[in-house]
Amino acid sequence: MGLYKILKILAFVLGALGAIALINLLVKGDELVMQTGEGLDMFLNLSYITFLITIVLVVFFVFKEVFTSDNIKAILIGLGLFLVVVLISYGIADGESIIMPDGDTLSENGSRWISAGLNAFYILGIGAVALMLLSEIKNLTISK
Secondary structure, eight states, X not given: OOHHHHHHHHHHHHHHHHHHHHHHHHXXXXXXXXXXXXXHHHHHHHHHHHHHHHXXXXXXXXXXHHHHOSOHHHHHHHHHHHHHHHHHHHHHOOOOOEEOTTSOEEXXXXXXXXXXXXXXXXXXXXXXXXXXXXXXXXXXXXXX
16 A cells, blocks of 8 residues: 555544544533533644644654755855854844743743744745745746
8 A cells, every 4th residue: 555545544633533533622612611621632632743743744744854865055155054044044043031911931042042942933934035036037037
C-alpha cells in the first residue's frame, strides 16, 4: 500500500474522529461545556495527535529530502538565510520585563525572543509575498 493511500486513510480517520468529537460536544450542550469544559477533552486530544503526526511527517520528509537530495548546497543556503533572518530579527528586537495578568513576570530575554519571533515572521511573510509578486510579474512579461 502506497504512502498516499495510508495518509488518505489517516486523514479520513482523523476527520471521522473530529466529527464524533463535534457530535459529542453538541450532545453535551452549550451550558455544560461553557461551565465545566466537559466534552472539550476529545477535541484537545485529537488536536495534539494531529499536531504530533504533522510534526513527525514534516521532520521525516525534511530529513529524507536532505539526505537523498543531490543539491545539498541549495538546502544549506536556505538554512543559512533563515538563520540570518532570525539573527537580524533578534538584533532589532526590543525586550522589557512584562508583568503578566496572572502575576508572573516575563523576563527581558523572553520578551526579546517573542519580539524576534514576530519580526522573523513579518520578514519572512513580506519576503514570500514579494517573491510571489515578482514571479507573477515575470510570468506576465515573458511571452509564450
